[in-house]
Amino acid sequence: MPVSKELRITPIRNGTVVDHIPSGLALEVLRILNVEALGRESTISVALHVRSQRMGWKDIVKVENMELSAPKANAIALIAPTATISIIRETKVREKHAVSLPERLVGILRCPNPNCITNQGEPVDSEFEVTRRRPLAVRCVYCERSVEDFVPLLTR
Secondary structure (H helix, E strand, C coil): CCCCCCCCCCCCCCEEEEEEEECCCHHHHHHHHCHHHCCCCCCEEEEEEEEECCCEEEEEEEEECCCCCHHHHHHHHHHCCCCEEEEEECCEEEEEEECCCCCEEECCECCCCCCCHHHCCCCCCCEEEEEEECCEEEEECCCCCEECCCHHHECC
């Protein structure tokens, strides 16, 4: 009988684990997290297309030495509403919660309307309100442009 070798991702000491990401979206989560700005002391692990009893297939992202800010968690909720976030401290899960989308999103998306005040160099953060949850749709509070495709509009 052949010996099965399985590669495992090592635990992190302190940081964030984003689990239950729909398969194929881990790289977008990495972009939201802006991992290229992290120092070399931060290990980043990505597992793509992992079998999941709950979802069928999922992705997982582990980032050492980083805890998610609320705006980044909200951005992840836009593209991965099934995601869960675990905060790890001293190798133990100290907090775990599902992402949730607030009623208003401030500074997370760019408005696709080039004439919107948020795209005119004014010191105004973009602001969107959730108009529909399934399928998800939001509307700019300034120009009232509706948006349903979020990935190309995420800010950093």
